[in-house]
Every structure is written in structure tokens, then in C-alpha cells.
Amino acid sequence: MREALAGLSVRGRAFLAAGVTAVVCSIILDQTTLARVGVLLLALTLITVLVLARNRYRxxxxxxxxxxxxxxxxxxxxxxxxxxxxxxxxxxxxxxxxxxxxxxxxxxxxxxxxxxxxxxxxxxxxxxxxxxxxxxxxxxxxxxxxxxxxxxxxxxxxxxxxxxTPRTVPLPQIPLGGAWTGSGDNRPRAFAIGSAEDVTVREYRRGDDLRRVHWRSSARVGQLMVRREEQPWQSRATLFLDNRVTAHRGQGIASSLEAAVSVAASVAVHLTHRGFAVRLVTATGEEPGSAWHVRGADLNTGPLLEALAVVAPVQQPRLETGWLTEGAHGGLTVAVFGGVDAADLPVLRRMQHHAGSALAVAVDVDAWIGAAPDDGATRVLAQQGWRAVALRPRDRLDAVWQELGHTSAQTARGAHQQVGS
CATH class of the missing domain: 2.60.40.10 (Immunoglobulins)
Structure with missing residues (x-):
């Protein structure tokens, strides 16, 4: 009842006040009709309060x-x-x-x-x-x-x-290179040379096909051993996004960081649709929710896009390198950079050294705030062995990606001619 009285609307309070006023005035003026009006207003308000107070709605x-x-x-x-x-x-x-x-x-x-x-x-x-x-x-x-x-x-x-999620742009097919990597049971074994003793085997598990039993190894070990299944190598790619505050310019959705996130999202979708298992790495290290896809995951880009949806700028002067482990050699690395400086050079060289193929899109941060275009980041990346192109506010991402493919093809031809000579 107390809650219902506290819930009186302006109209309800007006009705209650008018009823009390009418009753008081009827007593002073000795007007029976006015008293009836006041009682009606009071009764209507109080009955409504009582009904709603007793109404146990769920x-x-x-x-x-x-x-x-x-x-x-x-x-x-x-x-x-x-x-x-x-x-x-x-x-x-x-x-x-x-x-x-x-x-x-x-x-x-x-x-x-x-x-x-x-x-x-x-x-x-x-x-x-x-x-x-x-x-x-x-x-x-x-x-x-x-x-x-x-x-x-x-x-x-x-x-x-x-x-x-960030906006994405369909990207054309370009030569990437350095894609095939693998580990564990996913790595193919070459049996063209060597004896049967070189066959890779493991312990028998319940449900294994008996036709896969390797009898010679079983006799030597004293328990059933079966041949491992041969599986093709898996295409893996590392997508790096530099989200440091010091590497970008601008505010809000018009900043160079938002452009870089959109580029990373487009590349993630493109690589996933080309059959790559993609992981996302930022300036703070590998994003835990976007680790390598499970093989046969039907090209699900959800984890990558979810991770990119919540990427925030970080106040960190240096790039984290803990994800560059010794076992991470090979594979494709596609990086989206903002501004780079001399302190980043060791990290850039190390990233390029660990990659089988290193491609980069450098967002021209000066052009994003209306200054004159600057290809400094692209030149620095090229000096460290990256194949890089610049992206400016008026550039179409699909055209820039196509230019990156031409750069990669020209570099590959140049390396082939040097080897031939």
C-alpha cells in the first residue's frame, strides 16, 4: 500500500488534493454537492491505489x-x-x-x-x-x-x-607466399625414402582401425602400435595490428587507428576464406580469444572479428615480442602499422626474420590529420625486408591490397633472378 501511494502520478496527486480541498470547502461552505464531488475524487484515487497494491503481478x-x-x-x-x-x-x-x-x-x-x-x-x-x-x-x-x-x-x-565488428572490404586474390606451416600430427611425413622402420607410429587406441596396426613396431615394443594418419600441412597466418596511441593520430571513428582496425578485419576475413588459420597479435601480444582456428572450423571469422571489435588504444611505447618464440618461424605475417620510429626497428627485423613472408599495410597517420602525405613508415619497413604499401584516407583498400600483391610478385621475381644469376 505504501509503495502504491508513493507511485501516485501527477494526475493521481491532483485528484487526491482536489478531493481533500472539495471536502474541506464543502464543510466550510455547507455545500453537500461539493462534498460528494470530493468524496468521489478521494474514493477513485484510493480504490485505484488499493487495487494496484493488492495486484501481485508477475x-x-x-x-x-x-x-x-x-x-x-x-x-x-x-x-x-x-x-x-x-x-x-x-x-x-x-x-x-x-x-x-x-x-x-x-x-x-x-x-x-x-x-x-x-x-x-x-x-x-x-x-x-x-x-x-x-x-x-x-x-x-x-x-x-x-x-x-x-x-x-x-x-x-x-x-x-x-x-x-569493424567494417570490412572484400579483397582481391594476391600471391602471399610463406603460407605452409605445420606441427604435430598435422605435419606430413615423407615416406618416399627410408625403410619401414621410419614409419611414424603411436600407441593403439580403442576404436582404431586394425588395418592401421604396424606389426613390426608392435612386436618390438611389446604392445599394439598403429600408423599415424597422414594429414596435409595447415596454412597459418599471423595478423599483427599496432594499436599503440603513439603510433596513430586523430580521434574517434575518424582516427587512423579505426582505419587500421578496419584493414585488419578485412585481411582477417580474406585470409580465413582462403583457408588460413589466423591468429591476431596486437602491441600487447597475442589476443587469447583469437588463437589459431581449429582445423575444419568452417572458416569461422567470429573470434577474430570479436577480438577486433574491442581492440582499444594502449599507452605502451614499445611493441611486445613475447609471441615471437623460436618455434614460430615460418608462415605468413600480415601487419597493419601506424607510425614507426627508430626504437621499433629491432622488433620489425625480428618479426620479418620469423616470418616466411612478411607483408605490411602502413596507415599514413600524417595524412589522416590533414598533413602532407609521408611514406616514411613504408620506406622503413622496406629497409627491414618487409613488402609494404601505404594507405591514405582517400585510398581504396582493395586497390592498396592489389598493389601489395604486385609488390610481392616483383620482389619474388627479383629474388629469383638474383638466385639464377
């Missing part, structure tokens, strides 16, 4: 976001399904869902005819031009009577995440 909410992973600039639809599981009917429902500012205005709905067993669905659309991970909800509900005298508020605590 509302349930199910919120769905489709899709939960959406590219920047693309819409997603939020569906709210509400049901009344209480034993008594309710009045009018006033709904307001909480959404981050970048997704749009807060949606509001008015639902009437709330009865026992009632169920209803409403939906609205959200869209963001900014990448990131956003929480939709919680939703606040206000129950009102048909006269609008009392409003009781409730808030659902549940939220649903929406991940907005």
Missing part, C-alpha cells in the same frame, strides 16, 4: 538480439517477449529499454489489455557506426491503471550483448 521477459554479431553500420533487431504469469490482471504497461547512446534513442512502448496468461512481443531496431561490445538492457516497466492515477515501476536485471 511479468517475465525474454530478450533476443538478431544477429548478435553485426558489422558497423548494419542494423540488428531486438525482440522483447513479455508474459503475465500472475493470477490477477494488470492495467497498462509502459516499457522503456536501456540501450547505449551509440545504438540510438531508448525505445518506449505502451501495452494495454494485460490479463492473466497474457503474452505479447514487440521489437525495435538498433544500429551503430562505432565498433565495440554493447549491453542492451535492463528494461524498466511501469504498470499504470486505466485512469493514469498510479504508476508502479519494476526493472528487469537481465541484459544481452551486441557485438559490432
Amino acid at each position: 511479468l517475465t521477459l525474454v530478450r533476443n538480439v538478431t544477429p548478435q554479431l553485426v558489422a558497423a553500420g548494419q542494423p540488428a533487431r531486438v525482440t522483447l517477449t513479455l508474459a503475465n504469469d500472475g493470477l490477477a490482471p494488470n492495467g497498462v504497461l509502459l516499457l522503456e529499454d536501456q540501450v547505449p547512446y551509440v545504438l540510438g534513442t531508448r525505445p518506449r512502448f505502451v501495452l494495454e489489455g494485460i490479463s492473466q496468461g497474457w503474452r505479447h512481443s514487440v521489437s525495435y531496431q538498433v544500429r551503430s557506426d562505432v565498433r565495440g561490445r554493447f549491453e542492451i538492457g535492463p528494461m524498466s516497466v511501469r504498470v499504470s491503471d486505466p485512469f493514469g492515477l498510479v504508476e508502479l515501476g519494476r526493472t528487469f536485471r537481465t541484459t544481452v550483448p551486441l557485438i559490432v
Whole structure:
């Protein structure tokens, strides 16, 4: 009852005040008719408060976001399904869902005819031009009577995440090189030379085909041994993104960092669709949620794009090199850089040394703030053995990627001619 009285709306408080005033004036002026009006106003307000106070409503909410992973600039639809599981009917429902500012205005709905067993669905659309991970909800509900005298508020605590990934651009096919690497059981064994003793075997496991049993090794070891399955090498690529604050210029979605993230996302999708297992490395090291894909994962780019959606600028002067282990030699490395300086040269040389093929897209950070174009980063990368191209605000990424392919092909031809001579 106390909650219902506290939930009196402006109209309800006006009715209550008018009723009290009418009753007092009727006593002073000895007006019976005025007293009846005052009693009617008081009775209407208090009965409404009593009814809502005794109404033990139970509302349930199910919120769905489709899709939960959406590219920047693309819409997603939020569906709210509400049901009344209480034993008594309710009045009018006033709904307001909480959404981050970048997704749009807060949606509001008015639902009437709330009865026992009632169920209803409403939906609205959200869209963001900014990448990131956003929480939709919680939703606040206000129950009102048909006269609008009392409003009781409730808030659902549940939220649903929406991940907005960076914008991507389809990239053309270019020669990459240095792609084939492998380890463990994924590495092929050459049996063209050598004896049968060189066959790689392992212990028999329940369910193994008996036709794979290697009897000579089994007799020597004293237990059943089977031949390992021969599998092709796996194409692996390391995608490096320099997200240091000192390496970029600009603010918000117009910054060079956002351009670099978009480039990295486009390259990630392109490499994955070409059959590469891709891992993402930033200035702070390897991103744990984007490690090598499991072989046969149906070209799922979700983990990579989710990791890129939440990449933030870091206040770190130097690049982390812990991911450059001795066992990481070979394979393709595609890097997206901003500005580079003399302190980065040892890391750049080490990255190029560990890669079977090192390609780089250098975002021209000076051009991103309106200054004169500068190819300094591209020249520095080329001096360290990288095949690099520059990206400026007006450049098309697919054309820049095609230029990188031409650079790679020319470098490969030059190296072949040197070897031939």
C-alpha cells in the first residue's frame, strides 16, 4: 500500500488534493454537492491505489538480439517477449529499454489489455557506426491503471550483448607466399625414402582401425602400435595490428587507428576464406580469444572479428615480442602499422626474420590529420625486408591490397633472378 501511494502520478496527486480541498470547502461552505464531488475524487484515487497494491503481478521477459554479431553500420533487431504469469490482471504497461547512446534513442512502448496468461512481443531496431561490445538492457516497466492515477515501476536485471565488428572490404586474390606451416600430427611425413622402420607410429587406441596396426613396431615394443594418419600441412597466418596511441593520430571513428582496425578485419576475413588459420597479435601480444582456428572450423571469422571489435588504444611505447618464440618461424605475417620510429626497428627485423613472408599495410597517420602525405613508415619497413604499401584516407583498400600483391610478385621475381644469376 505504501509503495502504491508513493507511485501516485501527477494526475493521481491532483485528484487526491482536489478531493481533500472539495471536502474541506464543502464543510466550510455547507455545500453537500461539493462534498460528494470530493468524496468521489478521494474514493477513485484510493480504490485505484488499493487495487494496484493488492495486484501481485508477475511479468517475465525474454530478450533476443538478431544477429548478435553485426558489422558497423548494419542494423540488428531486438525482440522483447513479455508474459503475465500472475493470477490477477494488470492495467497498462509502459516499457522503456536501456540501450547505449551509440545504438540510438531508448525505445518506449505502451501495452494495454494485460490479463492473466497474457503474452505479447514487440521489437525495435538498433544500429551503430562505432565498433565495440554493447549491453542492451535492463528494461524498466511501469504498470499504470486505466485512469493514469498510479504508476508502479519494476526493472528487469537481465541484459544481452551486441557485438559490432569493424567494417570490412572484400579483397582481391594476391600471391602471399610463406603460407605452409605445420606441427604435430598435422605435419606430413615423407615416406618416399627410408625403410619401414621410419614409419611414424603411436600407441593403439580403442576404436582404431586394425588395418592401421604396424606389426613390426608392435612386436618390438611389446604392445599394439598403429600408423599415424597422414594429414596435409595447415596454412597459418599471423595478423599483427599496432594499436599503440603513439603510433596513430586523430580521434574517434575518424582516427587512423579505426582505419587500421578496419584493414585488419578485412585481411582477417580474406585470409580465413582462403583457408588460413589466423591468429591476431596486437602491441600487447597475442589476443587469447583469437588463437589459431581449429582445423575444419568452417572458416569461422567470429573470434577474430570479436577480438577486433574491442581492440582499444594502449599507452605502451614499445611493441611486445613475447609471441615471437623460436618455434614460430615460418608462415605468413600480415601487419597493419601506424607510425614507426627508430626504437621499433629491432622488433620489425625480428618479426620479418620469423616470418616466411612478411607483408605490411602502413596507415599514413600524417595524412589522416590533414598533413602532407609521408611514406616514411613504408620506406622503413622496406629497409627491414618487409613488402609494404601505404594507405591514405582517400585510398581504396582493395586497390592498396592489389598493389601489395604486385609488390610481392616483383620482389619474388627479383629474388629469383638474383638466385639464377
